[in-house]
Amino acid sequence: MTLQEEYRVSLDAFQGPMDLLLYLIRRAEVDVQDIRIAEITDQYLAFLRGIDAIDIDVAGEFLVTAATLIEIKSRSLVPVDRTSSSEDGADGESGDGESLDPRFELIQVLLAYQRYRVAAETLNGQRLEHARRFALRPTRRRRERDADVPLFELEDLHVLDLQESYERIAASIDFTRLGDHHVEIDDTPIALHQEDLLDRLERSPEKRLTLQESFEGRTVGQRVGLFLAMLELTRLRRIRVSQEHVRSDIIVEMAEDEPTGAVAVPTAIAVPPTPEA
Incomplete structure (x- = not known):
């Protein structure tokens, strides 16, 4: 063995x-x-x-x-020579049972x-x-539904396959129950939203605003652009966003650190420099 x-x-x-x-x-x-x-x-x-x-x-x-x-x-x-061990312990080494x-x-x-x-x-x-646990078995309806769905490899998919899938999903949804839906397009450059936010912070008494105050009077599209502007200004350390706890207001304020970059204003709307005298 x-x-x-x-x-x-x-x-x-x-x-x-x-x-x-x-x-x-x-x-x-x-x-x-x-x-x-x-x-x-x-x-x-x-x-x-x-x-x-x-x-x-x-x-x-x-x-x-x-x-x-x-x-x-x-x-x-x-x-064991306990006398020498005691002397070693007196010199700083371990003299105990170890x-x-x-x-x-x-x-x-x-x-x-x-x-x-x-x-x-x-x-x-x-x-x-x-x-010893048993997983929940799928219902008969789900098994039949999954069996009817063909499997595709990602590299084999064509745009027509996506179109067909979308049409199948759209056909299963009753859009009349959803009512009219309007998609708003806001093509305002992010740089303008950045300048607008910085200007409002500079004019505020404490150079700070809550997130709700910064969104007041703005449309949904403008709020999206303003939010993206906040992200970019935070990355550049021009502003600071903080929240004390989960249910408190989100505070947007001017950053005390030196900024790492300037806001780029689009050339199509940039103000030309004043000529020197």
Whole structure:
């Protein structure tokens, strides 16, 4: 039997050497921080010796951990000179149990792995719970409707296909219920809306207006142009738009920063410069 087969089948699919160590610790019914390194090391090595053939690709991490366990076990067997350890602690180094206990680093790794393992099991449980849910099946009418709609690749579409789709949608809408609809066209240049907004801000007492005040007396088309002008002036840092909270008024005011650009007035309506005397 190879290590991969033993690892995945006989020992309940351990995900690595840390998983195997946690299994051995749970089997010994001790807390992670109370592990007996000699006993755990012997059990771990017995597991490796019981494998007939070793797959290097899988065994690498297990063998590295085995070497680490042997090192920790050997250090735990060496008597600790507590006098020198106390002197080291007086010099600023750690003189507590962390420096005296050779298991410390291994225990920290096991505790961290244990936390990740618990989180992984929780997520897997949520995945299984979600897998038991059933999506709402489409109604018969919707299935029949979807079956009648031909599928097109985007690159295969022609303008006549779009026209046909529009006519099919328009035929399903009762436009008489919507009443008359007028589309207003405003061809005022955005630059003029910018100049108008800046002029109104300059003339306002506090050099600020609410968004509602800036739209007063404007048609729908003019409001759209004015809104685009606000966006451009904000980008140029000529004005600043702010709102304290969701339901408060939107404030438009002159910016205190230096502007990054000037408003470009269309040449067709630009005022020629005054000739010098």
